[in-house]
Amino acid sequence: MGWIEYIKRWRKAGKFQRKVIGMVIDWTVFLYLVIPVIIALAVIDYQLWQSPPAWTSFIPVHLFGLVFFYIAQFFSIRTYVEQADELFVIQKGDYYQSLLQLGKYFSVLKAMLAASILIFYFYPVFKTGYQLSIFTVLLILFYVVVWSLFRKLAARWFSLRGIIWRRRVFSVFEFMLYGIGMYGLFHHQLVFLSMMLPIFGAVVFFLKKERQPLRYFHAEAERERSEKWKWAVFLMVQSGEYEGIKKTRKYPLFNKQSQGIFSKRTPEHVLAEMYWKWHFRKGRHLKFYLYFVLFSFYALAVLPEKVQFFVLAFILFAGFKIQDGIWKSFITHPFTRNIGPINETSLVKGKRLAFLVLWLIPCGMLMIWALFV
Amino acid sequence: MNFFMDRLTIDLQKAGYSIEDPVIENISFSVKAGELVGLIGENGAGKSTTIKAILGQLPWMEGSVSVHTKGSVYGYVPERPVFYEELTVWEHIEYCGVMREIPNWEGQAKELVKTFRVEHYIHQLPHSLSKGTQQKIMIILALLPSPELLIVDEPFIGLDPRATKLLLRIIEQEREKGTGILMCTHVLDTAEKLCDKFILLSKGTMYTSGSLLDLQKKCQLPDGSLLDCFDYLIDEDPNYGLD
Numbered sequence: 001m002g003w004i005e006y007i008k009r010w011r012k013a014g015k016f017q018r019k020v021i022g023m024v025i026d027w028t029v030f031l032y033l034v035i036p037v038i039i040a041l042a043v044i045d046y047q048l049w050q051s052p053p054a055w056t057s058f059i060p061v062h063l064f065g066l067v068f069f070y071i072a073q074f075f076s077i078r079t080y081v082e083q084a085d086e087l088f089v090i091q092k093g094d095y096y097q098s099l100l101q102l103g104k105y106f107s108v109l110k111a112m113l114a115a116s117i118l119i120f121y122f123y124p125v126f127k128t129g130y131q132l133s134i135f136t137v138l139l140i141l142f143y144v145v146v147w148s149l150f151r152k153l154a155a156r157w158f159s160l161r162g163i164i165w166r167r168r169v170f171s172v173f174e175f176m177l178y179g180i181g182m183y184g185l186f187h188h189q190l191v192f193l194s195m196m197l198p199i200f201g202a203v204v205f206f207l208k209k210e211r212q213p214l215r216y217f218h219a220e221a222e223r224e225r226s227e228k229w230k231w232a233v234f235l236m237v238q239s240g241e242y243e244g245i246k247k248t249r250k251y252p253l254f255n256k257q258s259q260g261i262f263s264k265r266t267p268e269h270v271l272a273e274m275y276w277k278w279h280f281r282k283g284r285h286l287k288f289y290l291y292f293v294l295f296s297f298y299a300l301a302v303l304p305e306k307v308q309f310f311v312l313a314f315i316l317f318a319g320f321k322i323q324d325g326i327w328k329s330f331i332t333h334p335f336t337r338n339i340g341p342i343n344e345t346s347l348v349k350g351k352r353l354a355f356l357v358l359w360l361i362p363c364g365m366l367m368i369w370a371l372f373v
Numbered sequence: 374m375n376f377f378m379d380r381l382t383i384d385l386q387k388a389g390y391s392i393e394d395p396v397i398e399n400i401s402f403s404v405k406a407g408e409l410v411g412l413i414g415e416n417g418a419g420k421s422t423t424i425k426a427i428l429g430q431l432p433w434m435e436g437s438v439s440v441h442t443k444g445s446v447y448g449y450v451p452e453r454p455v456f457y458e459e460l461t462v463w464e465h466i467e468y469c470g471v472m473r474e475i476p477n478w479e480g481q482a483k484e485l486v487k488t489f490r491v492e493h494y495i496h497q498l499p500h501s502l503s504k505g506t507q508q509k510i511m512i513i514l515a516l517l518p519s520p521e522l523l524i525v526d527e528p529f530i531g532l533d534p535r536a537t538k539l540l541l542r543i544i545e546q547e548r549e550k551g552t553g554i555l556m557c558t559h560v561l562d563t564a565e566k567l568c569d570k571f572i573l574l575s576k577g578t579m580y581t582s583g584s585l586l587d588l589q590k591k592c593q594l595p596d597g598s599l600l601d602c603f604d605y606l607i608d609e610d611p612n613y614g615l616d
Contacts, residue, residue: 251497252498267471270468274460277459281460342473343472
């Protein structure tokens with residue numbers, strides 16, 4: 001009857017994760033990020049069906065297959081074992097074992113689903129670009145599923161046994177082995193089989209019932225705890241609610257003497273300079289902004305000319321709003337609030353100067369690229 | 374210099390984070406030039422909220438806060454050091470000096486850095502420094518504009534004995550210069566030696582105020598310490614602690 005409990009815990013965990021995501025994703029995130037991404041992905045897929053991308057002529061299919069190694073990993077093994085199970089659940093060995101097994105079987109389903117969505121999305125590339133048969137595509141799907149499962153199950157096996165460094169070294173070899181197998185799939189079947197079969201055997205071994213599951217109960221509960229809180233911690237760190245564990249740096253990178261950027265030290269120059277320094281050293285906002293610029297560049301590259309103007313207007317507006325939000329978090333920082341009132345003219349001039357570099361130049365370059373290239 | 378001039382006048386009827394939930398009420402006092410006023414009270418008495426009200430950081434306030442200094446300039450040392458984690462100590466000092474348009478901020482800053490013996494740390498990021506050093510930097514930043522009013526929230530927490538001694542000396546120097554100082558503290562024995570006047574807050578309201586002598590008279594404890602008076606006044610109220 002372990003599966004009833006497993007489904008109950010699965011639902012409870014789903015509710016928890018939805019609440020976590022609901023804490024940060026509101027309609028503005030949907031409007032600015034999720035909906036444009038979905039639309040762009042749909043348009044890109046539609047275009048892939050219409051005409052094969054030019055890069056398929058010079059990027060070999062086995063190199064393209066390498067990207068699935070990482071992006072098919074978007075799932076985790078969840079057994080929903082909790083520390084409190086120490087009281088009752090682990091006294092019933094079979095019941096506990098069934099929770100673990102269901103966790104593994106669910107991960108097989110999740111791996112198949114994730115890889116299928118991915119392969120289906122890129123199916124036009126395989127079909128029209130590389131002109132592969134449906135059988136070959138299914139073989140790629142199977143290969144990707146087996147590797148995804150192997151990586152996740154092996155990671156769990158290593159983590160329960162507290163093997164960290166050997167696991168890291170092993171993960172480097174994993175990619176190499178995957179690459180060799182992917183190459184073999186198209187060029188040398190014997191190489192493919194010699195890579196595929198041991199990995200498949202390992203997956204079967206990992207999926208088998210564990211002999212002494214209780215020995216790793218605490219490690220399993222700890223692993224589950226970190227899986228449960230993974231997204232919450234990620235979102236809290238991103239939103240600044242929680243600092244996370246980080247290395248304490250003594251000096252800023254490449255500037256051990258607090259060197260200024262401008263020789264002129266007027267309030268507007270200092271304000272803009274401090275904003276840039278804060279922005280760049282913080283990294284988090286910059287990373288997000290760079291993703292935005294990169295995504296905008298891709299969107300302008302793939303979208304039809306008819307809609308480019310509207311997309312460009314949206315990019316300029318969204319870029320400004322993003323920078324404005326980052327600026328606000330800088331200027332409303334308790335340190336600035338504590339130093340007392342700042343001259344309004346300096347504030348406006350400083351903001352203008354700061355935005356010139358971080359908004360106008362990158363967005364302007366995007367605009368020039370869209371209009372003339 | 375007019376030593377009888379008020380540097381700060383507060384007359385708060387009600388203040389808090391929203392109109393439905395006032396945190397402090399009926400607080401009125403003033404800080405004169407060269408006067409050191411101690412804001413004392415238990416945890417949750419409303420000391421930090423009063424300071425926030427003075428700094429204009431409370432979303433809702435009924436009443437008035439007037440700062441009578443040149444250009445309404447004041448220096449503020451928060452209870453917990455607050456910095457941009459990504460800017461160095463010197464960048465903070467420069468940011469503060471330039472944005473507040475303090476004439477000769479650089480010379481003043483160098484002198485303060487030397488006085489507080491933090492020359493070796495000025496190019497470091499603040500979170501790599503100890504709590505005491507961070508507190509020293511906060512004091513330097515507060516003193517940078519040579520303010521005529523200094524608001525200090527729990528200044529002795531985290532300071533080593535030498536830094537405490539140095540801070541006491543600086544407070545004394547500032548007072549002699551005519552700076553009005555409002556000091557919020559739990560360290561009653563130090564406050565007793567330093568402060569000219571005390572404002573005792575309790576449950577978000579001004580319980581009593583006056584010099585140590587006034588408090589001793591009120592409590593009928595002629596030789597009582599500030600702590601004795603504080604204890605007496607809090608215990609005397611039969612409704613204290615009952616909500």
